[in-house]
Amino acid sequence: VPRSVDVADLVERAQAGQPRAVARLISLVEDASPQLRKVAEALAPHTGRAQVVGLTGPPGVGKSTSTSALVSAYRRQGKRVGVLAVDPSSPFSGGALLGDRVRMQEHATDDQVFIRSMATRGHLGGLAWATPQALRVLDAAGCDVVLIETVGVGQSEIEVVSLADTTIVLLAPGMGDGIQAAKAGILEVADVFVVNKADRDGADATERDLKYMISLGRRERTDVLWRPPIVKTVASKGQGLDEVVEAAESHRSWMVDHGELERRRQRRAEAEIEAISVERLRTQLGDVRGGEALDRLAKRVVAGQLDPYTAADELIEDLHAGA
Ligand SMILES: Nc1nc2c(ncn2[C@@H]2O[C@H](COP(=O)(O)OP(=O)(O)OP(=O)(O)O)[C@@H](O)[C@H]2O)c(=O)[nH]1
Ligand SMILES: [Mg+2]
Numbered sequence: 001v002p003r004s005v006d007v008a009d010l011v012e013r014a015q016a017g018q019p020r021a022v023a024r025l026i027s028l029v030e031d032a033s034p035q036l037r038k039v040a041e042a043l044a045p046h047t048g049r050a051q052v053v054g055l056t057g058p059p060g061v062g063k064s065t066s067t068s069a070l071v072s073a074y075r076r077q078g079k080r081v082g083v084l085a086v087d088p089s090s091p092f093s094g095g096a097l098l099g100d101r102v103r104m105q106e107h108a109t110d111d112q113v114f115i116r117s118m119a120t121r122g123h124l125g126g127l128a129w130a131t132p133q134a135l136r137v138l139d140a141a142g143c144d145v146v147l148i149e150t151v152g153v154g155q156s157e158i159e160v161v162s163l164a165d166t167t168i169v170l171l172a173p174g175m176g177d178g179i180q181a182a183k184a185g186i187l188e189v190a191d192v193f194v195v196n197k198a199d200r201d202g203a204d205a206t207e208r209d210l211k212y213m214i215s216l217g218r219r220e221r222t223d224v225l226w227r228p229p230i231v232k233t234v235a236s237k238g239q240g241l242d243e244v245v246e247a248a249e250s251h252r253s254w255m256v257d258h259g260e261l262e263r264r265r266q267r268r269a270e271a272e273i274e275a276i277s278v279e280r281l282r283t284q285l286g287d288v289r290g291g292e293a294l295d296r297l298a299k300r301v302v303a304g305q306l307d308p309y310t311a312a313d314e315l316i317e318d319l320h321a322g323a
Contacts, residue, residue: 005035011042014141017080022114022141029133030118040133046140048265050082053248054148054164056189061170062196066235066244067149071107073241074145082138082146083115086131114138131163132272162271165261166251168192168244171210173202187213190228192247198232198240207232226254288318 005028013021025043028035055063055070067083074081107113116138118131131148138146148163169190193214195206207230214228229247233240255261286294293315300306 007035007038007042011039011046011140014137015046017111017142019111019114022137023116025137026116026134029137030130032130036133040136043133043136043140047136048139050135050139050143050146051248051252052135052146052148052163052165054150054167055170056150056167057170057172057194057196061172062233062235063149063170066170066194066196066233066241067147068107069233069235069238069241070147070244071113072238073245075107075110075112076242077245079144080112080142081114082141082143083113084131084134084138084146084148085115085117086148086150114141114143132268135163162268165255165264166191166248168194168248170194170196171206172197173200173206191226191251192244193228193230194240194244195230195232196235199234199237203232225258226251226260284319285315288315293318 005024010021010025010028014025025039027033028039033039053070055067057063064085067085071081071083107115116134118134135146135148167189169192171193172195193210195203195210197203210230214230229250231240231243231247233244235241252261255264288294297306297311297315301308301311
C-alpha cells in the first residue's frame with residue numbers, strides 16, 4: 001500500500017527548490033498515482049513561467065553532451081535549470097541513465113539543476129502522457145529553463161515539438177541519416193539548428209546542405225517569418241553553447257512579439273486535454289457493462305451479424321445510458 005502523501009506540502013517544498021520534493025512529485029505523476037489529479041491541481045497556479053527548450057536529433061549526434069553543456073551555459077547566467085531526458089526505448093526511469101549520469105556528473109552537486117530521466121516505453125501515448133506533468137513540476141519548482149532531450153526517432157520528435165516553446169534540432173557532419181532525418185520533416189520542426197561535432201570534417205558541408213534545404217522549404221512557406229539560425233558547436237569541449245542559448249533567446253523574443261508563444265502553448269494545452277479525454281473515454285468504453293459490452297459486440301462483428309459502425313453506435317449509446 002503506497003503511503004499517503006501531503007501533496008500541498010510537497011508542492012510547497014518543490015517550489016522552495018527542494019530536490020527530494022521535486023523527485024517525489026515527478027514519481028507521482030510518472031506512476032500515474034491516484035494522487036495525480038491532486039498534484040496537477042496543486043501545480044497549476046505555479047506554472048507557465050519556465051522556458052521549455054526541446055533538443056532532438058539522430059542517435060549519437062551529441063544530444064546528451066549538448067544538454068549538459070547547455071545546462072552550464074544557462075548556469076553561467078544564474079538560471080535554475082531542469083532537464084528531462086526522455087528515452088522512448090528505455091523501460092528504466094527515475095535516476096539518470098548510466099551514460100547520461102556520467103555526462104551530467106558536473107551538475108550533480110548543483111542545487112539549481114534538476115535532472116530526471118523519463119522512460120516512455122510501456123506508457124500508452126509515450127511522451128504525451130507523463131512528460132507534460134513532469135514539466136509542470138519543474139516549472140513550479142522555479143526552473144527558468146527546462147530542457148527536454150529526446151532521441152529523434154519517429155514519433156518522439158513530433159511529441160517533443162508539441163511540448164517545447166523552442167525546438168533545437170541537432171545534426172552532425174558525416175551523418176547521412178541526419179540529413180535524411182532533415183528531409184523527413186525535421187526541417188519544419190526546427191526553430192534552431194545545431195551542427196554539432198564541428199571539430200570534425202564536413203561541418204561546413206553540413207551547414208551548406210542545411211542552408212540550401214531551409215531555402216527550399218521557405219519558398220513554400222512565405223508565411224513563416226522566423227528563419228531558423230544554424231549554430232556550430234563542439235559540445236564535448238563546451239564550444240558554441242552560449243550562441244545556442246542566444247539563438248533560443250532570440251527565438252523566444254520573436255515568438256513573444258508575434259503572439260506565437262501564446263499560440264503554441266494554446267495548442268499544447270488543447271492536445272493535452274484531448275489526450276486525457278480520449279484516454280478517459282477509452283477506459284469508460286471498455287468498462288461499459290463491466291467490459292462485457294465490447295466483448296459481445298466484437299463477437300457479433302466477427303460473426304458477420306453486425307457492422308463495426310453500428311457496433312460503435314451501440315457501445316456509445318450504452319455508455320451514455322450509463323449501462
Ligand atoms: N568529436 C566530437 N564528439 C562529440 C561531440 N559532442 C559529443 N561527442 C561524442 O559523441 C558521442 C555521443 O554523444 P551523446 O551526447 O551521448 O549523443 P546523444 O545524441 O545523446 O546519443 P543518444 O542519446 O544515444 O542518441 C559521445 O562519445 C560524445 O563524447 C563533439 O562536439 N565533437
Ligand atoms: Mg543521449
